[in-house]
Amino acid sequence: MARSPQPGLGTKLMAFCVRDPLIYLYTAVFGTGSLLSSLFDREGRVQHWFARTWSRFILVTAGCPLSIEGMERVDTAHPALYCVNHLSALDIPSLYVGLPFQFRIMAKAELFRLPFLGWHLRRSGQISIDRENARASMKSLSAGAAALKAGMPLVAFPEGGRSIDGMVQPFLGGVFYMAIKAQVPIVPMALVGTFEALPMNHYVIAPHAFRLVVGEPISTEGYVARDMEKLSVVVREAIENLYYPRAHVADPRKVPATQGPELIANT
Numbered sequence: 001m002a003r004s005p006q007p008g009l010g011t012k013l014m015a016f017c018v019r020d021p022l023i024y025l026y027t028a029v030f031g032t033g034s035l036l037s038s039l040f041d042r043e044g045r046v047q048h049w050f051a052r053t054w055s056r057f058i059l060v061t062a063g064c065p066l067s068i069e070g071m072e073r074v075d076t077a078h079p080a081l082y083c084v085n086h087l088s089a090l091d092i093p094s095l096y097v098g099l100p101f102q103f104r105i106m107a108k109a110e111l112f113r114l115p116f117l118g119w120h121l122r123r124s125g126q127i128s129i130d131r132e133n134a135r136a137s138m139k140s141l142s143a144g145a146a147a148l149k150a151g152m153p154l155v156a157f158p159e160g161g162r163s164i165d166g167m168v169q170p171f172l173g174g175v176f177y178m179a180i181k182a183q184v185p186i187v188p189m190a191l192v193g194t195f196e197a198l199p200m201n202h203y204v205i206a207p208h209a210f211r212l213v214v215g216e217p218i219s220t221e222g223y224v225a226r227d228m229e230k231l232s233v234v235v236r237e238a239i240e241n242l243y244y245p246r247a248h249v250a251d252p253r254k255v256p257a258t259q260g261p262e263l264i265a266n267t
Helices: 009-037 045-062 091-098 109-113 117-123 134-149 175-182 225-243
Strands: 066-069 081-084 104-108 127-129 154-156 186-192 210-214
Touching (some): 009 045, 045 091, 081 175, 091 104, 091 210, 104 109, 104 134, 109 117, 109 127, 127 134, 134 154, 154 175, 186 225
Parallel strands (some): 081 154, 081 186, 104 127, 104 154
Antiparallel strands (some): 186 210
16 A cells, blocks of 8 residues: 655644645635625636636645646537546645636535535535435436536546545446436546645645646447446546556556555555
8 A cells, every 4th residue: 555645844834834824714715705706607607717716826835836738638618527536635726727617526515514615616516426315416416417418517536535545446437427428528637646745634735746637538429327337447447547657656457466455655
């Protein structure tokens, strides 16, 4: 298993005294601005601007520059389901900075209960997914498919939650129902470096360069709803092929089974 990075004393002091307070401030200020704009911004463009500006402030404050690769592979004039691995709480700001168009995010229901961030998510039309409630989950997936049919791109984390070890986790097939239902392509993407900056259950941001790598779109033509798991395997393989050659963890697909997971370490 990959080890979570351990920040030094200077990094901890900088996080607790400067970075974290500033990020909380940004969240309150831009969250309030987003909420106020929602009173007249029916299309969500102003709210998306607030979210993107909030994200830029966060990445600059965190000392985490983002580079984007492969965006030319995508026709951004048409809707698609953008699927990406999930490593860190910094993934969402990275996506807002990296994707040059308006989109909506499929986010866990718990995030919608947070002050400011949750209020923004709800008022800006992001889609809540509740894995504990099958009926609510299906309703969310149907809402996502409707958004795609209406021309709004969606971003989803097929793993359903953040990775605890920097590895790509098993995918939840239900996410792909939306793309099949709407008959839009799936764009596989990989975020690299966010795990090293802020792993799950850590609160100290360690400055680190990020990469958002965009792969070739995957057509959903010919797929039907019962093919969700089949499509899940295809998309996961595409994301793994984008992620592991660039990641700071070893590729578990190349480790002999006899060695065991305990020998997979940082490279």
